[in-house]
Amino acid sequence: ENAGDNTKAIKYYRDMINRKAGDDKTYGSLSKALLAQGDTSTALSTLKEGKSLYPDSIGLLLTEINVYLAAGRGKEALTSLNQALVKDPNNPSFYLAIGSVNDNLAHPTDASGTALPAPSDQQALMASASSAYLKGLAIAPDHFELNYNMGAMLFNEATELDNSANSQKSDALDR
Numbered sequence: 001e002n003a004g005d006n007t008k009a010i011k012y013y014r015d016m017i018n019r020k021a022g023d024d025k026t027y028g029s030l031s032k033a034l035l036a037q038g039d040t041s042t043a044l045s046t047l048k049e050g051k052s053l054y055p056d057s058i059g060l061l062l063t064e065i066n067v068y069l070a071a072g073r074g075k076e077a078l079t080s081l082n083q084a085l086v087k088d089p090n091n092p093s094f095y096l097a098i099g100s101v102n103d104n105l106a107h108p109t110d111a112s113g114t115a116l117p118a119p120s121d122q123q124a125l126m127a128s129a130s131s132a133y134l135k136g137l138a139i140a141p142d143h144f145e146l147n148y149n150m151g152a153m154l155f156n157e158a159t160e161l162d163n164s165a166n167s168q169k170s171d172a173l174d175r
Helices: 006-018 024-036 040-053 058-070 074-087 092-106 122-139 144-174
Strands: none
Touching (some): 006 024, 058 074, 058 092, 122 144
């Protein structure tokens, strides 16, 4: 794996697993090697198998979260993040990730970054994002990213409200 030969790494990781010589880290490493070859589906099924054998492994859960986030699968990432939160409820990084994923789900974009129509549950997603940021800040009030993301979210919300008010004011003047 360190030599960049993922094909051989996959072979040896699978061999270790078949011999029951591996551990949770073996499943995580196999998953990463599969991802490097572009096989997200098998990487996720490998993580699922590893999680069934090592249900207390936070490492496998974190790897799964990263796979979902990299694949743009925010809802699945939220499920895994909530599982991680049960295992480590005082980890402000989990609250940051939950807030960020909810914020991104509330403001979808296409591959080029162009805004897509807001989802019907946008307000609920924004409330979930805000709640996650605030819970993280209750644990770590000086956490830079939590403060930044919360501030950016509030700023963007204020900008949207201001634009809406200006639009309504303009419409009223035109009548």
